[in-house]
Amino acid sequence: MSSNAALPLIPLPEAKAGELLRLVDGLDSSALWWLSGYAAGLASQPASLPRAVNAALAKDATPALKLSIVYGSQTGNAKRLAEQLAQKAEAAGIAVRLLRADAYPTRELKAERLLYIVISTQGDGDPPDDARGLVEFIAGKRAPELPELQYAVLGLGDSSYPQFCAIGRQLDERLSALGARRLVARGDADVDIDSIAKPWLEQALTAVREATKGAAPLATVTPLRPPAAPAFSREKPFAAELIKNQRVTGRGSDKDIRHVELSLEGSGLRYEPGDALGLWPRNPAALVDAVLDAQKLNGDTPVTHDEVTLSLREWLSSRRELTKLARPFVAQHAAHAGDAELNRILSPDHAPALTRLLGEYQIIDLLRAFPAAWSAEELVAALRPLAPRLYSIASSQRLVGDEAHLTVAHVQYEAFGSTHWGAASHQLAASDEGAALPIFIEHNDRFHLPKDTARDVIMIGPGTGVAPFRGFVQERQAIGATGRNWLFFGNPHFRSDFLYQTEWQEALRNGSLHRLDLAFSRDQAEKVYVQHRLVEQGRQLYAWIESGAHVYVCGDATRMAKDVHNALIEVAMSHGGKSREDAETYINQLQQQGRYARDVY
Incomplete structure (x- = not known):
């Protein structure tokens, strides 16, 4: 290490400063907090340092674990x-x-x-x-x-x-x-x-x-107090006011995608582009009614579970998962129903059938297809607790202040003769402006912008996967980043599904977005996706990566992310002259270096 320009900033002899920099290289924030606490403890008891070191090095001591x-x-x-x-x-x-x-x-x-x-x-x-x-x-x-x-x-x-x-x-x-x-x-x-x-x-x-009983301590350390916990968190959500709920897909689109703006005023919550916002949802009232009707249960029945007493309707509305089916409930329901077909699906040699069942059915579909009698207490105990939903934040707090913006696909479809919904997306879509929604911030250190603002950034985000990149571009403009920004976006149709079209066009005009490549899959006979655009632009894409660009991917994990990953490998082979094995290693190394990050779901 010869970057002497950085060393005078550290009040240590040059050799010690170099050792310190090598020590902290690669440590995440948690490890650095621990290290600072360790150092603070030694500083508070300097006389104990020789004893601590001697104890750690003593040959006759039990080795520290x-x-x-x-x-x-x-x-x-x-x-x-x-x-x-x-x-x-x-x-x-x-x-x-x-x-x-x-x-x-x-x-x-x-x-x-x-x-x-x-x-x-x-x-x-x-x-x-x-x-x-x-x-x-x-x-x-x-x-x-x-x-x-x-x-x-x-x-x-x-x-x-x-x-x-x-x-x-x-x-x-x-x-x-x-x-x-x-x-x-x-x-x-x-x-x-x-x-x-x-x-x-x-x-x-x-x-x-x-x-570790009997092992020698490494040192006597006074732990550093961690940063003060925020007033609001996953366990104690903030009631955020919904200040905007706007559909951003046009007429004729098969998708109902919403741009949602929430007020964080008074919360003290902070986020960086790439972080997520968590929402504790409520199940749709019509779905709760359907479950009660299918089981012939009274929603007003009080149910006590884990020392908490609520009405059955409230348990099903705010405390129990109804839109996602899981194997444990299927197994318990099969035992209740005594249904041979359902038990066959659960057998190890019918895994594909179980996969289809879990992917296509909600709780209500299972209850209707395989009738069984549950008591209110049994049903509450068997269903999974309702979990929060996470959404990539589509804004930069430097630009929007005490707000957080989201890009949400409203899940609503017909199946098995009735309307089905996603719990959180339907709650957001159906909420009027002024409604209060329980939210928290989930930080995602792996998906933040590079600290070096001169680095180029390549963003690959079809559909609602474009959300964090709206925040990225806002942030880079706000801080005056000199690196270039290149966005790959795709959706079915240009006319109805070009999310944030006017914003991207303005970003191209003002220079905050340098390149925009689009893939509208249904606007021509042959389907075209973002991975095809990556290959088409492979020469320049590889040149950007070779010059230090960071690559980000957001969106569907099942197909898109895998196809994009393979496209990047193909680009490295075609324009880097690499074998398949070497190209895979090259892309994996980008990931290990933190230059290829994915937020996929």
Whole structure:
């Protein structure tokens, strides 16, 4: 390292300053907070420093055991739980390092003695983007034998997908196969995360206390107090006023897409472009009525569950999931119904049929197709808790102030002879201006703009996936970024589905957007998607990437994101002269460097 220009800013000898910069390189905000707390503790007790160092280095002392907590998170839940575990372990006097999966040095795995992994599973059994490299390493031939490792895994997932918590299960089984010893049984948390995660965290903390009993402490540290918790959060949402609800698709469009503006005035909530807004929804009243009617239940019946008493109607309206079907409820309903066909679908050799059922049916469809009698208490206990919905924020707070803008596709369709809705999107679409909606901010550090404002930015966002890029362009204009901005956008039709058309045209005119490539798939005989435009513009696209551009993708994870990923590989092959294997490595390295980020769902 020879960037001496940066070193005088650090009041240390040059050699020490260089060591410090190498130490903090690659650490995320959580690890940096811990490190600052460690340093603050030593500073408050300088006389203890020699004793602490001598104790750590003494040959006759029991070696210090450090707990590594590694998280892989797509929407922030795994990160939140890992941070909670780290804080509790540190408060218990355990030496901890907390790392995002893509910052974990895999070469150190062989030397690990205590390792906890908190990781989510995306879609059809995929790891979160920040954990792909770690998962591949542990699953691959290069993974070492781990006879001295003690570990535990907490998996997060959604049981409405067939591959529920698959990544957590794979890591748990693989580490065991490599000779590691499981300290705590794996936890598989559904969307009602805390029902599994909370007891798992307590068990994990107890286990690591036992494992580190008698080990020498690294130092006597006064923990630094973390930043003050915001007044409003996921657990304590803010009642945001709806100040605008405007349809942005034109006549004749098959889609009802809304531009929504919410007031954050008085909340103190802050966000960066790339962050998400969470909404705690209410199920549509007509859907609640349909469930009550199908079960011949009275909505006014009081139901007590987990020491909370509400009317059955309120449980179904605000506390229970009705628009997403999950395997556990299907299994319980099959037992109630005693239906041979439903039990056949649940059998391991009929996985495709179960996948179709979970993808096409809502709770009401299952109740109607396979009748069974549920009591009010049984139904509330069997249904999953209603989870918040996350939406990419479509604005820059530097420009809009105490507001957050969203781009929301209203889910409403006909199936099995009745109208179906999405819980949150229908609530937003049906709400009048002035309504109060319970919201919170979910930060997404992996999907923020580059700190170097001279970097070019390539944004790929078809449909509502364009939302965060509206915020990106606003932000880059507001801060005077000198890097270029290139947007790829697609939708079915130019005339009816060109979201924010006038804004993009104005951005091209004023220079805040430098390139715009469009793919309207149904405006010609042959369907054209954004991935086709990437290949068409491959030469310039590759030149931008080679010169340091950051690539961002937002939207559908099932097909679009995979097609775009393959298109980027094809571009690297065609214009970088790479083999397929080398091109895949090249794109994966961009991801590991933080220059290729995805917000997919």
